[in-house]
Amino acid sequence: MRTPARFLGVLTGITLVLGGAALIAPAAQADIPACTNMVQQTGVTVSDTVTAACTKGVHNDLRGCVTALTEAGVPGGAATGACRMAANPP
Numbered sequence: 185m186r187t188p189a190r191f192l193g194v195l196t197g198i199t200l201v202l203g204g205a206a207l208i209a210p211a212a213q214a215d216i217p218a219c220t221n222m223v224q225q226t227g228v229t230v231s232d233t234v235t236a237a238c239t240k241g242v243h244n245d246l247r248g249c250v251t252a253l254t255e256a257g258v259p260g261g262a263a264t265g266a267c268r269m270a271a272n273p274p
Contacts, residue, residue, distance in 0.1 A: 216242060219270035223253060226262045234258075241270030 219238035220230045228234065237252030249267035254260055 215270050215272075219249075219266045222262060222266040222269055223256075223258050226258055228257045231256070238266065238270045241267035244271050246271060 216235060216238045219241055220234060223234050223238075224230050233256050234253065237249050237256065240246075240252060241249035246264075246267050249270065250260070250263045253263035253266060258266065
Protein backbone atom coordinates (compact mmCIF):
# COMPACT_ATOMS: atom_id res chain seq x y z
CA MET A 185 0.00 0.00 0.00
CA ARG A 186 2.91 2.32 0.45
CA THR A 187 3.81 2.32 -3.26
CA PRO A 188 0.45 3.65 -4.54
CA ALA A 189 0.52 6.47 -1.98
CA ARG A 190 4.04 7.41 -3.05
CA PHE A 191 3.00 7.27 -6.72
CA LEU A 192 0.07 9.58 -6.04
CA GLY A 193 2.33 11.98 -4.16
CA VAL A 194 4.80 12.13 -7.03
CA LEU A 195 2.00 12.55 -9.55
CA THR A 196 0.50 15.38 -7.50
CA GLY A 197 3.90 17.08 -7.27
CA ILE A 198 4.44 16.89 -11.02
CA THR A 199 0.96 18.26 -11.65
CA LEU A 200 1.58 21.22 -9.34
CA VAL A 201 4.94 22.01 -10.93
CA LEU A 202 3.60 21.87 -14.48
CA GLY A 203 0.48 23.81 -13.56
CA GLY A 204 2.58 26.51 -11.91
CA ALA A 205 4.80 26.78 -14.96
CA ALA A 206 1.74 27.27 -17.15
CA LEU A 207 0.52 30.10 -14.91
CA ILE A 208 3.89 31.84 -14.83
CA ALA A 209 4.66 31.62 -18.57
CA PRO A 210 3.41 34.70 -20.42
CA ALA A 211 0.82 34.11 -23.07
CA ALA A 212 1.93 35.11 -26.54
CA GLN A 213 -0.54 37.61 -27.90
CA ALA A 214 -0.82 39.07 -31.33
CA ASP A 215 -0.54 42.83 -31.33
CA ILE A 216 -2.38 43.63 -34.53
CA PRO A 217 -4.13 46.64 -32.91
CA ALA A 218 -0.78 48.29 -32.13
CA CYS A 219 0.30 47.75 -35.72
CA THR A 220 -2.92 49.10 -37.21
CA ASN A 221 -2.91 52.09 -34.81
CA MET A 222 0.57 53.03 -35.96
CA VAL A 223 -0.56 52.75 -39.59
CA GLN A 224 -3.57 54.93 -38.83
CA GLN A 225 -1.31 57.60 -37.31
CA THR A 226 0.39 57.96 -40.69
CA GLY A 227 -2.95 58.89 -42.24
CA VAL A 228 -3.45 55.59 -44.06
CA THR A 229 -6.89 54.05 -43.68
CA VAL A 230 -6.85 50.67 -41.99
CA SER A 231 -8.21 48.18 -44.50
CA ASP A 232 -8.26 44.41 -44.83
CA THR A 233 -4.93 44.72 -46.67
CA VAL A 234 -3.37 46.55 -43.73
CA THR A 235 -4.73 44.03 -41.22
CA ALA A 236 -3.42 41.15 -43.35
CA ALA A 237 0.00 42.83 -43.48
CA CYS A 238 0.03 43.27 -39.70
CA THR A 239 -0.89 39.61 -39.35
CA LYS A 240 2.25 38.76 -41.33
CA GLY A 241 4.21 40.76 -38.76
CA VAL A 242 2.65 38.76 -35.93
CA HIS A 243 3.92 35.61 -37.63
CA ASN A 244 7.44 37.12 -37.83
CA ASP A 245 7.30 37.70 -41.59
CA LEU A 246 8.66 41.21 -41.16
CA ARG A 247 9.74 41.59 -44.77
CA GLY A 248 6.30 40.55 -46.03
CA CYS A 249 4.62 42.84 -43.53
CA VAL A 250 6.71 45.87 -44.44
CA THR A 251 6.32 45.24 -48.18
CA ALA A 252 2.53 44.93 -47.88
CA LEU A 253 2.21 48.04 -45.71
CA THR A 254 4.45 50.05 -48.04
CA GLU A 255 2.31 48.98 -51.01
CA ALA A 256 -0.74 50.12 -49.02
CA GLY A 257 0.80 53.60 -48.77
CA VAL A 258 2.48 53.50 -45.36
CA PRO A 259 5.87 55.29 -45.36
CA GLY A 260 8.85 52.92 -45.01
CA GLY A 261 9.94 53.84 -41.49
CA ALA A 262 6.40 53.72 -40.14
CA ALA A 263 5.78 50.39 -41.90
CA THR A 264 8.87 48.91 -40.28
CA GLY A 265 7.86 50.23 -36.86
CA ALA A 266 4.31 48.94 -37.20
CA CYS A 267 5.52 45.48 -38.21
CA ARG A 268 7.92 45.38 -35.29
CA MET A 269 5.07 46.29 -32.96
CA ALA A 270 3.08 43.39 -34.36
CA ALA A 271 5.98 40.95 -33.99
CA ASN A 272 7.01 42.02 -30.48
CA PRO A 273 3.96 42.77 -28.38
CA PRO A 274 4.61 44.71 -25.16
